[in-house]
Amino acid sequence: MAKPVIITPLSSALGAEISGINLAEPLDDEKWDIIHRAWLDHLMIFFRDQTLSPRQQVDLAHRFGNPAIYTFIKGLPDQPEVTEILKTEKDQVNFGGRWHTDTTYKEIPDRGTLLYAHEVPESGGDTLFANMYLAYEALSDGMKDLLDGLVAVNNSDKSYPGGRARAQKNYDGMGKSYREDSEALEAEHPAVRTHPETGRKGLYVNGSHTLRFKNMSIEESKPLIDYLSAHAIRPEFTCRLKWFPGTLAIWDNRCTQHLAINDYAGQRRRMHRVTIEGEPVV
Ligand code: SIN
Numbered sequence: 646m647a648k649p650v651i652i653t654p655l656s657s658a659l660g661a662e663i664s665g666i667n668l669a670e671p672l673d674d675e676k677w678d679i680i681h682r683a684w685l686d687h688l689m690i691f692f693r694d695q696t697l698s699p700r701q702q703v704d705l706a707h708r709f710g711n712p713a714i715y716t717f718i719k720g721l722p723d724q725p726e727v728t729e730i731l732k733t734e735k736d737q738v739n740f741g742g743r744w745h746t747d748t749t750y751k752e753i754p755d756r757g758t759l760l761y762a763h764e765v766p767e768s769g770g771d772t773l774f775a776n777m778y779l780a781y782e783a784l785s786d787g788m789k790d791l792l793d794g795l796v797a798v799n800n801s802d803k804s805y806p807g808g809r810a811r812a813q814k815n816y817d818g819m820g821k822s823y824r825e826d827s828e829a830l831e832a833e834h835p836a837v838r839t840h841p842e843t844g845r846k847g848l849y850v851n852g853s854h855t856l857r858f859k860n861m862s863i864e865e866s867k868p869l870i871d872y873l874s875a876h877a878i879r880p881e882f883t884c885r886l887k888w889f890p891g892t893l894a895i896w897d898n899r900c901t902q903h904l905a906i907n908d909y910a911g912q913r914r915r916m917h918r919v920t921i922e923g924e925p926v927v
Pocket residue numbers: 730740741742747758760771772903904905906916918
């Protein structure tokens with residue numbers, strides 16, 4: 646008898662575990678509808694105890710859209726859409742270790758991300774997620790009106806002066822994976838984004854990439870970016886995911902931010918990451 650599909654929320658803000666689905670098997674339309682609905686409702690979904698080859702991870706990504714090629718890190722030789730996120734025992738800095746939304750510096754930012762755990766530290770290495778619908782809805786009407794008229798300028802080098810490849814080339818795990826020839830990207834998007842599938846509004850400003858607001862200087866923009874960055878990650882807007890080998894998480898970059906916690910010094914963490922091409926931001 647087929648196992649029942651069960652959806653268990655991780656916190657009341659966002660995140661849900663889906664059990665009863667083996668993602669290595671072909672996904673029929675009924676199961677896909679459950680997964681897609683849960684993704685829109687919970688913003689970040691995860692599955693435990695999966696066994697997925699890079700090819701199977703990419704096949705699954707195709708159900709959400711077109712897998713993207715990541716600008717700054719080379720993909721696996723046989724599966725260029727998959728990038729390996731590796732922090733070794735020697736590394737001090739981790740990938741994704743600041744609150745952000747993936748690739749908001751792209752003209753068409755990536756819609757979602759699939760992250761699959763291969764090796765995890767014995768303790769630590771969790772990922773935090775925050776719900777940007779809740780962050781927007783909790784703002785005052787005056788702040789909402791102000792933000793509704795603002796355009797955020799997002800730059801891929803904001804947190805990496807001198808370029809990502811230069812900043813990260815000495816990393817033990819990933820130094821050689823960075824594309825030396827990659828150029829910084831910058832894109833302008835509304836500070837408040839309307840989700841194309843749910844129609845809900847969410848805050849679309851993040852401290853890692855949002856450099857300034859259009860027609861304003863960096864200095865003028867900074868206090869508001871700092872305020873919004875701190876507001877967006879209030880504990881009541883978040884959930885915390887603990888990884889085990891075989892955990893696959895899929896998050897919606899149109900309405901979330903996330904942070905890979907760097908609290909596992911001297912231990913190794915290895916993940917496979919695929920992002921999905923998105924749509925223009927409105
Ligand atoms: C990322 O920022 O995409 C990586 C998150 C993680 O490694 O937990």
